[in-house]
Amino acid sequence: MLIVVDPSSGVPVFRQVMDQVRFHIASGLLQPGDELPATRSLSAELGVNPMTISKAYNLLERDGVLERRPGRPLVVRELDPEELEVEKIDRLRASLTDAVRAALQLGLENDEALRVYGELLEEASEEEQS
Amino acid sequence: MLIVVDPSSGVPVFRQVMDQVRFHIASGLLQPGDELPATRSLSAELGVNPMTISKAYNLLERDGVLERRPGRPLVVRELDPEELEVEKIDRLRASLTDAVRAALQLGLENDEALRVYGELLEEASEEEQS
DNA sequence: CATAGCGTATCAGTGAAGTAATACGCTATG
Protein backbone atom coordinates (compact mmCIF):
# COMPACT_ATOMS: atom_id res chain seq x y z
CA MET A 1 0.00 0.00 0.00
CA LEU A 2 2.31 2.71 -1.19
CA ILE A 3 0.56 6.02 -1.50
CA VAL A 4 2.34 9.21 -2.42
CA VAL A 5 0.85 12.67 -2.86
CA ASP A 6 2.16 15.92 -4.20
CA PRO A 7 0.35 18.82 -2.50
CA SER A 8 1.73 21.30 -5.04
CA SER A 9 0.54 19.44 -8.12
CA GLY A 10 -2.73 21.34 -8.40
CA VAL A 11 -4.68 18.09 -8.13
CA PRO A 12 -6.56 17.96 -4.80
CA VAL A 13 -4.95 15.60 -2.30
CA PHE A 14 -8.17 13.71 -1.62
CA ARG A 15 -8.45 13.00 -5.32
CA GLN A 16 -4.87 11.82 -5.57
CA VAL A 17 -5.55 9.38 -2.76
CA MET A 18 -8.72 8.13 -4.47
CA ASP A 19 -6.92 7.64 -7.77
CA GLN A 20 -4.07 5.70 -6.21
CA VAL A 21 -6.33 3.41 -4.21
CA ARG A 22 -8.27 2.70 -7.38
CA PHE A 23 -5.05 2.09 -9.26
CA HIS A 24 -3.75 -0.34 -6.65
CA ILE A 25 -6.99 -2.25 -6.84
CA ALA A 26 -6.86 -2.36 -10.62
CA SER A 27 -3.24 -3.52 -10.52
CA GLY A 28 -4.07 -6.27 -8.03
CA LEU A 29 -1.83 -4.94 -5.29
CA LEU A 30 -5.00 -4.39 -3.27
CA GLN A 31 -7.37 -7.34 -3.36
CA PRO A 32 -10.97 -7.69 -2.23
CA GLY A 33 -11.10 -8.02 1.53
CA ASP A 34 -7.75 -6.32 2.06
CA GLU A 35 -7.75 -3.75 4.84
CA LEU A 36 -6.87 -0.11 4.25
CA PRO A 37 -4.70 1.97 6.55
CA ALA A 38 -6.60 3.82 9.26
CA THR A 39 -7.57 7.40 8.46
CA ARG A 40 -5.30 8.73 11.16
CA SER A 41 -2.22 6.68 10.31
CA LEU A 42 -2.39 7.40 6.60
CA SER A 43 -2.93 11.09 7.24
CA ALA A 44 0.10 11.16 9.54
CA GLU A 45 2.17 9.30 6.97
CA LEU A 46 1.26 11.74 4.21
CA GLY A 47 1.43 14.81 6.42
CA VAL A 48 -2.14 15.89 5.73
CA ASN A 49 -5.28 16.30 7.79
CA PRO A 50 -7.31 13.22 8.74
CA MET A 51 -10.38 14.86 7.24
CA THR A 52 -8.74 14.83 3.84
CA ILE A 53 -8.27 11.07 3.98
CA SER A 54 -11.74 10.66 5.42
CA LYS A 55 -13.16 12.51 2.45
CA ALA A 56 -11.30 10.30 0.00
CA TYR A 57 -12.40 7.10 1.77
CA ASN A 58 -16.00 8.31 1.92
CA LEU A 59 -16.17 9.02 -1.77
CA LEU A 60 -14.60 5.65 -2.53
CA GLU A 61 -17.24 3.99 -0.38
CA ARG A 62 -20.00 5.96 -2.08
CA ASP A 63 -18.61 4.74 -5.40
CA GLY A 64 -18.76 1.16 -4.16
CA VAL A 65 -15.00 0.65 -4.19
CA LEU A 66 -14.60 0.24 -0.44
CA GLU A 67 -16.78 -1.26 2.22
CA ARG A 68 -17.14 0.04 5.73
CA ARG A 69 -18.02 -2.04 8.83
CA PRO A 70 -18.36 0.21 11.91
CA GLY A 71 -15.62 -0.48 14.40
CA ARG A 72 -13.65 -2.56 11.90
CA PRO A 73 -11.06 -1.50 9.34
CA LEU A 74 -12.19 -0.35 5.94
CA VAL A 75 -11.78 -3.08 3.34
CA VAL A 76 -11.70 -3.39 -0.43
CA ARG A 77 -15.13 -4.42 -1.57
CA GLU A 78 -15.84 -7.74 -3.20
CA LEU A 79 -17.23 -7.18 -6.66
CA ASP A 80 -18.50 -9.72 -9.12
CA PRO A 81 -16.76 -9.23 -12.46
CA GLU A 82 -19.89 -8.05 -14.19
CA GLU A 83 -20.56 -5.26 -11.73
CA LEU A 84 -16.90 -4.29 -11.93
CA GLU A 85 -17.09 -4.03 -15.69
CA VAL A 86 -20.20 -1.85 -15.55
CA GLU A 87 -18.46 0.44 -13.13
CA LYS A 88 -15.40 0.75 -15.31
CA ILE A 89 -17.54 1.70 -18.28
CA ASP A 90 -19.33 4.31 -16.21
CA ARG A 91 -16.07 5.85 -15.19
CA LEU A 92 -14.82 5.90 -18.75
CA ARG A 93 -18.07 7.52 -19.87
CA ALA A 94 -17.61 10.30 -17.37
CA SER A 95 -14.10 11.05 -18.59
CA LEU A 96 -15.32 11.11 -22.19
CA THR A 97 -18.03 13.75 -21.88
CA ASP A 98 -15.62 16.60 -22.61
CA ALA A 99 -14.38 14.91 -25.73
CA VAL A 100 -17.91 14.28 -26.98
CA ARG A 101 -18.86 17.90 -26.57
CA ALA A 102 -15.63 18.98 -28.26
CA ALA A 103 -16.10 16.75 -31.28
CA LEU A 104 -19.64 17.98 -31.73
CA GLN A 105 -18.78 21.61 -31.29
CA LEU A 106 -15.87 21.39 -33.70
CA GLY A 107 -18.10 19.83 -36.29
CA LEU A 108 -15.88 16.78 -36.65
CA GLU A 109 -17.24 13.58 -38.12
CA ASN A 110 -17.73 10.75 -35.65
CA ASP A 111 -15.31 8.60 -37.62
CA GLU A 112 -12.67 11.27 -37.46
CA ALA A 113 -13.06 11.68 -33.69
CA LEU A 114 -12.89 7.92 -33.20
CA ARG A 115 -9.76 7.73 -35.29
CA VAL A 116 -8.03 10.33 -33.12
CA TYR A 117 -9.03 8.55 -29.93
CA GLY A 118 -7.80 5.28 -31.37
CA GLU A 119 -4.43 6.78 -32.20
CA LEU A 120 -4.02 8.23 -28.73
CA LEU A 121 -4.94 4.89 -27.14
CA GLU A 122 -2.40 3.13 -29.34
CA GLU A 123 0.37 5.52 -28.38
CA ALA A 124 -0.48 5.26 -24.72
CA SER A 125 -0.61 1.48 -24.61
CA GLU A 126 2.71 1.30 -26.45
CA GLU A 127 4.39 3.52 -23.91
CA GLU A 128 2.91 1.33 -21.23
CA GLN A 129 5.26 -1.45 -22.36
CA SER A 130 8.40 0.38 -21.27
CA MET B 1 -24.97 37.39 -34.06
CA LEU B 2 -27.28 36.19 -31.37
CA ILE B 3 -25.51 35.55 -28.11
CA VAL B 4 -27.29 34.60 -24.94
CA VAL B 5 -25.79 33.85 -21.54
CA ASP B 6 -27.17 32.42 -18.33
CA PRO B 7 -25.19 33.77 -15.37
CA SER B 8 -26.73 31.20 -13.04
CA SER B 9 -25.81 28.16 -15.12
CA GLY B 10 -22.56 27.49 -13.33
CA VAL B 11 -20.63 27.80 -16.57
CA PRO B 12 -18.49 30.94 -16.53
CA VAL B 13 -19.94 33.71 -18.69
CA PHE B 14 -16.69 34.27 -20.62
CA ARG B 15 -16.71 30.59 -21.56
CA GLN B 16 -20.34 30.71 -22.68
CA VAL B 17 -19.47 33.59 -24.96
CA MET B 18 -16.47 31.72 -26.35
CA ASP B 19 -18.52 28.62 -27.00
CA GLN B 20 -21.27 30.52 -28.79
CA VAL B 21 -18.88 32.47 -31.00
CA ARG B 22 -17.21 29.19 -31.94
CA PHE B 23 -20.58 27.63 -32.60
CA HIS B 24 -21.71 30.48 -34.86
CA ILE B 25 -18.49 30.15 -36.82
CA ALA B 26 -18.93 26.39 -37.16
CA SER B 27 -22.54 26.86 -38.25
CA GLY B 28 -21.56 29.43 -40.87
CA LEU B 29 -23.56 32.27 -39.34
CA LEU B 30 -20.24 33.97 -38.72
CA GLN B 31 -17.91 33.88 -41.72
CA PRO B 32 -14.22 34.76 -42.07
CA GLY B 33 -13.83 38.53 -42.18
CA ASP B 34 -17.12 39.19 -40.38
CA GLU B 35 -16.87 41.80 -37.64
CA LEU B 36 -17.73 41.05 -34.03
CA PRO B 37 -19.70 43.37 -31.79
CA ALA B 38 -17.58 45.81 -29.81
CA THR B 39 -16.62 44.72 -26.30
CA ARG B 40 -18.67 47.51 -24.79
CA SER B 41 -21.82 47.04 -26.82
CA LEU B 42 -21.93 43.29 -26.32
CA SER B 43 -21.29 43.65 -22.60
CA ALA B 44 -24.13 46.16 -22.35
CA GLU B 45 -26.42 43.88 -24.32
CA LEU B 46 -25.69 40.92 -22.06
CA GLY B 47 -25.64 42.95 -18.87
CA VAL B 48 -22.13 41.91 -17.91
CA ASN B 49 -18.84 43.69 -17.42
CA PRO B 50 -16.77 44.66 -20.48
CA MET B 51 -13.80 42.85 -18.98
CA THR B 52 -15.70 39.58 -19.19
CA ILE B 53 -16.22 39.99 -22.94
CA SER B 54 -12.64 41.18 -23.32
CA LYS B 55 -11.42 38.00 -21.69
CA ALA B 56 -13.50 35.83 -24.00
CA TYR B 57 -12.32 37.71 -27.11
CA ASN B 58 -8.70 37.50 -25.97
CA LEU B 59 -8.81 33.76 -25.48
CA LEU B 60 -10.48 33.33 -28.85
CA GLU B 61 -7.70 35.36 -30.43
CA ARG B 62 -5.06 33.32 -28.62
CA ASP B 63 -6.71 30.22 -30.03
CA GLY B 64 -6.52 31.66 -33.52
CA VAL B 65 -10.28 31.97 -33.93
CA LEU B 66 -10.39 35.76 -34.13
CA GLU B 67 -8.03 38.34 -35.51
CA ARG B 68 -7.37 41.72 -34.02
CA ARG B 69 -6.28 44.83 -35.91
CA PRO B 70 -5.66 47.73 -33.50
CA GLY B 71 -8.21 50.46 -33.97
CA ARG B 72 -10.40 48.25 -36.15
CA PRO B 73 -13.18 45.88 -35.19
CA LEU B 74 -12.31 42.33 -34.26
CA VAL B 75 -12.95 39.93 -37.15
CA VAL B 76 -13.32 36.21 -37.68
CA ARG B 77 -9.97 34.91 -38.85
CA GLU B 78 -9.41 33.56 -42.32
CA LEU B 79 -8.11 30.03 -42.15
CA ASP B 80 -7.18 27.71 -44.95
CA PRO B 81 -9.12 24.47 -44.53
CA GLU B 82 -6.02 22.43 -43.80
CA GLU B 83 -4.86 24.62 -40.95
CA LEU B 84 -8.38 24.63 -39.59
CA GLU B 85 -8.53 20.86 -39.61
CA VAL B 86 -5.18 20.52 -37.84
CA GLU B 87 -6.36 22.89 -35.18
CA LYS B 88 -9.59 21.01 -34.65
CA ILE B 89 -7.71 17.77 -34.21
CA ASP B 90 -5.37 19.39 -31.70
CA ARG B 91 -8.28 20.63 -29.67
CA LEU B 92 -9.95 17.23 -29.74
CA ARG B 93 -6.69 15.61 -28.65
CA ALA B 94 -6.49 17.88 -25.65
CA SER B 95 -10.01 17.01 -24.55
CA LEU B 96 -9.29 13.31 -24.92
CA THR B 97 -6.27 13.05 -22.62
CA ASP B 98 -8.40 12.36 -19.57
CA ALA B 99 -10.21 9.55 -21.31
CA VAL B 100 -6.98 7.97 -22.49
CA ARG B 101 -5.56 7.93 -18.99
CA ALA B 102 -8.81 6.55 -17.62
CA ALA B 103 -9.01 3.71 -20.11
CA LEU B 104 -5.43 2.74 -19.37
CA GLN B 105 -5.80 2.93 -15.63
CA LEU B 106 -9.00 0.93 -15.68
CA GLY B 107 -7.33 -1.76 -17.71
CA LEU B 108 -9.91 -1.57 -20.47
CA GLU B 109 -9.13 -2.88 -23.92
CA ASN B 110 -8.67 -0.24 -26.60
CA ASP B 111 -11.53 -1.70 -28.59
CA GLU B 112 -13.82 -1.48 -25.59
CA ALA B 113 -12.91 2.15 -24.94
CA LEU B 114 -13.45 3.01 -28.59
CA ARG B 115 -16.83 1.33 -28.55
CA VAL B 116 -17.95 3.44 -25.59
CA TYR B 117 -16.76 6.65 -27.25
CA GLY B 118 -18.54 5.65 -30.41
CA GLU B 119 -21.79 5.10 -28.56
CA LEU B 120 -21.58 8.45 -26.82
CA LEU B 121 -20.87 10.21 -30.10
CA GLU B 122 -23.87 8.50 -31.69
CA GLU B 123 -26.18 9.57 -28.90
CA ALA B 124 -24.89 13.12 -28.97
CA SER B 125 -25.22 13.57 -32.72
CA GLU B 126 -28.74 12.18 -32.62
CA GLU B 127 -29.80 14.69 -30.00
CA GLU B 128 -28.26 17.37 -32.16
CA GLN B 129 -31.04 16.78 -34.72
CA SER B 130 -33.78 18.14 -32.48
C1' DC C 1 -4.28 68.31 -32.85
C1' DA C 2 -8.90 67.25 -30.83
C1' DT C 3 -12.01 63.75 -29.87
C1' DA C 4 -14.83 59.73 -30.02
C1' DG C 5 -14.73 54.98 -29.73
C1' DC C 6 -12.26 51.24 -28.66
C1' DG C 7 -9.74 47.41 -25.71
C1' DT C 8 -7.78 46.52 -21.43
C1' DA C 9 -4.43 47.09 -17.28
C1' DT C 10 -5.09 47.29 -12.61
C1' DC C 11 -7.25 46.61 -8.47
C1' DA C 12 -11.09 45.03 -5.48
C1' DG C 13 -15.05 42.09 -4.32
C1' DT C 14 -17.36 37.49 -4.15
C1' DG C 15 -18.15 32.64 -3.99
C1' DA C 16 -16.75 27.99 -4.06
C1' DA C 17 -13.40 24.30 -3.32
C1' DG C 18 -9.82 22.29 -0.61
C1' DT C 19 -7.72 21.77 3.66
C1' DA C 20 -7.00 22.14 8.60
C1' DA C 21 -8.18 22.29 13.97
C1' DT C 22 -11.04 20.84 17.29
C1' DA C 23 -14.12 18.01 19.68
C1' DC C 24 -17.60 14.50 19.60
C1' DG C 25 -19.81 9.72 19.26
C1' DC C 26 -19.15 4.96 18.26
C1' DT C 27 -17.16 0.14 18.59
C1' DA C 28 -14.12 -3.52 20.13
C1' DT C 29 -11.68 -5.22 23.87
C1' DG C 30 -10.52 -6.22 28.52
Place this chain on the structure above:
DNA sequence: CATAGCGTATTACTTCACTGATACGCTATG
Protein backbone atom coordinates in the same frame (compact mmCIF):
# COMPACT_ATOMS: atom_id res chain seq x y z
C1' DC D 1 -18.04 -0.30 32.67
C1' DA D 2 -13.51 1.79 31.34
C1' DT D 3 -10.72 2.94 27.67
C1' DA D 4 -8.22 3.03 23.42
C1' DG D 5 -8.66 3.58 18.73
C1' DC D 6 -11.43 4.82 15.25
C1' DG D 7 -14.21 8.00 11.74
C1' DT D 8 -16.15 12.37 11.26
C1' DA D 9 -19.42 16.60 12.28
C1' DT D 10 -18.60 21.22 12.74
C1' DT D 11 -16.24 25.24 12.06
C1' DA D 12 -12.82 28.28 10.18
C1' DC D 13 -9.01 29.44 7.16
C1' DT D 14 -6.77 29.73 2.54
C1' DT D 15 -6.68 29.87 -2.15
C1' DC D 16 -8.23 30.68 -6.65
C1' DA D 17 -11.41 31.47 -10.48
C1' DC D 18 -14.71 34.71 -11.95
C1' DT D 19 -16.62 39.13 -12.19
C1' DG D 20 -16.98 44.09 -11.60
C1' DA D 21 -15.40 49.34 -11.24
C1' DT D 22 -12.33 52.54 -12.60
C1' DA D 23 -9.14 54.79 -15.38
C1' DC D 24 -5.70 54.66 -18.92
C1' DG D 25 -3.57 54.37 -23.72
C1' DC D 26 -4.35 53.62 -28.48
C1' DT D 27 -6.26 54.40 -33.27
C1' DA D 28 -9.16 56.39 -36.82
C1' DT D 29 -11.29 60.38 -38.23
C1' DG D 30 -12.02 65.14 -39.00
